[in-house]
Amino acid sequence: MTRRKDWIWGWLLIAPALVFIFLFTHYPAVMTIGESFWSTPRGGRPSRFVGLHNYERLIHDPTFWQVLGNNVLYAVVTIPASIVLAMVMAVLVNRPFRGRALARMAFFTPTILPLIAVANIWVFFYLPGFGLIDQILGLFGIGQTNLLGSTATALPAVMVVSVWKEAGFFMIFYLAALQAIPPQLVEAARIEGAGRWTIFRRITFPLLMPTTLFVSINAVINAFRLVDHIFILTGGGPDNASSLLLFYIYETSFRYWDTAYGATLTVVLLALLCLLAIGQFFLFDRKVHYR
Amino acid sequence: MGDMTGPILEPAATAATRGREIRLEGIAKRWGGTTALGGVGVTVPAGSFTALLGPSGCGKSTLLRIVAGLEDPTAGRVLIGGEDMGARPADKRDLSMVFQSYALFPHLDVAENITFGLRTRGVPRAERRARLGKVADLLGLAPYLDRKPAQLSGGQQQRVALGRAVISERPVCLMDEPLSNLDAKLRQSMRAELRALQRSLGFTMLYVTHDQVEAITMADQVVLMNAGRIEQVASPHDLYERPATTFAARFIGTPPMNILPAAALGATGARLETAAGRALEIGIRPEALRAGAGPWRMQVTGGEYHGADALVEGRIGEAPVLMRVPGQSLPVPGAALRLALDPRDLHLFDAGTGDRVDLPGLAQLIARPEDPAGATGAHAPHPNRKDP
Ligand SMILES: Nc1ncnc2c1ncn2[C@@H]1O[C@H](COP(=O)(O)OP(=O)(O)OP(=O)(O)O)[C@@H](O)[C@H]1O
């Protein structure tokens, strides 16, 4: 009797949260999957069931493959780069020295700056002729560049901005993790004859593994979620050279209003993210030490 | 647990482990305004077990960390085996250390924890295995070698920390209250084991503790500290029998020594002060106070029954004192006891500085028959005096 009452109470209590999760997360996801099997309604033509047609189109869409390639390249470069950078910065500012608070703040600033501001700063850096980079290069007699405007350099230029922004954010997690490592462990290692590098390799780095797992999952998700930088820096161009998956989805759905194909691309992105997250858990699980 | 009676490691290992002397000269440590250590000088003989004893916050850990090289002294020198360690970082001082919290590496298993130092120093794998086997047998850790520290009991963790310290057979071992996290029974058995280990390996042990029983039972030499200074360096026996200051007198012994102003002993006290030429305080241990036919009186105000013995609370003159008596002979409150004092049980201290005063002819001064403490007819000789 009371058992049953508890049960009802329990459901009542989580009901509001459940309703919102279903309404705003699960329902749209399911709708998206459904939508990907239908055609985009246009003018007088209503939407109709087309089966796997949208997926077929996707397989033969060179832009999709280019964008996916861009995204993979983007992830493969920026994730390790920002994680390594974050770890190095955290280790550097975890030691006592004069002006430590200032250094920490400097490293963290890119993260708290609004995206638009960040992108605008970098637009200025990259500006052909007048930008900071060109002015510095000019001192060495190197001519004008157009880093954001040429297909070869547009994506790397966007990557640099991302690493610059992400590293400071991840550094905070590493800093917190470093401070949770009891100083006696490092002292004990020193007494046992370990130098700085050995201590990092055999003590600090393994103890940071849970943080690395957490940060890298976040980084992967961020890598496939990026649109805002691209808007301001390159607009995906030139010739899709710096377009990423989500930006392509945006363009398809809201610029060309091809919502069905947009849904199809979204499903692929979701599947990709799920796979990556699961893979990461299994891959890291064996190497991560949880206390 | 390993066999603690037989030879523990090979004789060759014992020779390699021969301890080194630690000499501290004028060590001071200040943090901003606070002075943790104010000029500490002491020598720890090679191969000895020296306990660093003192109340909480007196600077024991700080001193140990300075010896280890984890902290730099504000002034003074550390010499190990005659060599100045000033410029040498912790990883080059050739010593081992057991931390109060054990500081085991949580991501490494027991075997890896113990052999960590051997690996960083490039000892080949085969030798690491062999030494690990011996140490694990010695400390009874063989069944746990592939466990993580979190899967061990406190006592087992403690032994892992010990294993990590002894496997490399360094000439000096530092320990910071290694037993303080253990329960009373385990602590007792670990005390004996630690002592046996140190004896058989022959390294120099500097052992921090705030537990006087630990210091007295384990150490060859006790360094008693108070507020960043050394009060006394002595063997446990001398520390108990001849405390150098009133602090040492009060710190060692349970319950602590009674310290009375000389006036509490009436004319006897006055006589002692005249002979010494200064104001005195007189110390007498509760276990040295005895009822007898002496001229002094103790007013009983209360008592505590402890089983084997009992503590009698009372006053001599105005000064409160404690007296230890056999359990069955607890006097009732209100009674007045006559006391017999053996001059050898009296400790005299300068009332101003608290330093010990050695008065030649103390026995004669005490033995004078006139009875100024107010009691009449107290002329009988002390029944338990053995010296003239
Ligand atoms: N890093 C520090 N900064 C400032 N003061 C410190 C620091 N470390 C220790 N002290 C001070 O130095 C004094 C001695 O500390 P220490 O840790 O050596 O005491 P201890 O004798 O080991 O005490 P316990 O028995 O409680 O461990 C204390 O007053 C402490 O507050």
Ligand SMILES: [Mg+2]
């Ligand atoms: Mg301490």
